[in-house]
Amino acid sequence: MTRTYETGEDVTLAFFDAWNAKDLDGLADLFVEDADFVNVVGFWWTTRRQIRKAHDYGFRKIFQEARVEIIALKSRVLGNDVEVVHTVSTLDGQTDENGITAGQRTAVITIVAHRQREGGFRIVSCHNTDRVDGADTHLNTDAGFRPASYQTG
Template sequence: MHEPADVVPAWQDAWNRADADHLAALFAEDADFVNVVGLWWHDRSSIRDAHDFGFRTIFPGSVITMAEPRVRRLGTDAAVVQSRWHLTGQISPAGEAAGPREGIFTFVLERRTQGWVAVTAQNTDIAPGAQTHLNSAAGQSPVHYRPRTS
């Protein structure tokens, strides 16, 4: 990648082609990746394998649309890139169509001799109208604490 922001269209392209190899190639060999439920992978191979499984099982035929990236340079050789995303085409464990989702990706990139490479990434779901999650005997659910005004 020639610029840090290039990670966003490259991610979108790899995802929409269900290309786990191309997706993993965006990352350093020793990169970290935290997904929306807190699964944490510690190298390019694990990132590739997890996404390959996802493309075959959870997201076959899915489409992700990435928004304009926000880039924060950290000196000359590091940057944080964030982008909102919208996803359609996920399927349930029973094989039924799931509803659309939205979230925010955060990538941390480092400039190396071959160009920019992601050294870590975190993917976060957006829970509309919620401020946090609450765990209870019934499971985890998004909640809102502030009183709502009309």
């Protein structure tokens, strides 16, 4: 049975709970069928099925022991049926390509939630961005892709 979420904030919190539980079906159920999801490296998935498949891969290969924790949340109601929810979260326990636990990451995740005809909010769009403290932008040079700061002194 599909759970009903009364607000965009409720469905956002459910996303983090499902992610931490590695609950693929529960996570996928939070999204509308033609949802969009952009991950931290710019992969753009455009269906619930693709979102589920990508998270399945991530939970098996990258985030087996990882947990996310919301440290800030702001919801903006755009009408009776649409909310934009911004979160700042930390991620701990990710492993690298060799299975070694990596350091903590901080992300800004933006979720757009829409009230469905049958009631309750579902996610129509999610965008996940890594925060790089001290950086103003990224540069792609001959030496590679890296964060950059233009601030002096």
